[in-house]
Amino acid sequence: LRSLGPRPVLRRCSVQLDPHRTAMEAFASIATGHRVRAMAFRLERGPDQRWRCAAVELDGLGAPPRHT
Template sequence: MFAERLLAVLSGERPVHWMLGFTVGEAYEQLVQLAPETPLRSAAGPRPVVRRCTARQPGHREAVEACATIATGDRVRAMAFRLERGRDLRWRCAAVELDGLP
């Protein structure tokens, strides 16, 4: 579900501020820099979709690292993100990475 939310922002379907309550630390700033370029928008064809998303917990239960494959027309892209659980027990995005982008 979170991968779908990130995809909506990075494809230009939703504005960056839609992620305000769902990010922590520098993740929101990462999205502010990435989103204007709409890196996951399909140049032509149907809306980009999450094909697959896998997640794992790296040693402790307060974080989840996930990787998603995104279909954008004829191309398949990769998106990785880290979720961290806060004191309020809500999961928030702490980092985002896309294939081919710093």
């Protein structure tokens, strides 16, 4: 989320923990000037009780452009 312009600012974040407390999903929206980007990730707790990142998504960064 680096930028040569304005400094990134956290606008909103949310965390959802599953009922068994073995996984959590987090979301954040980050503003850099007029541009707003999204980031989401999933953490899962392993048998050793350590949290590991199972998935990360950055608002389609690197995805091919969609044609409609």
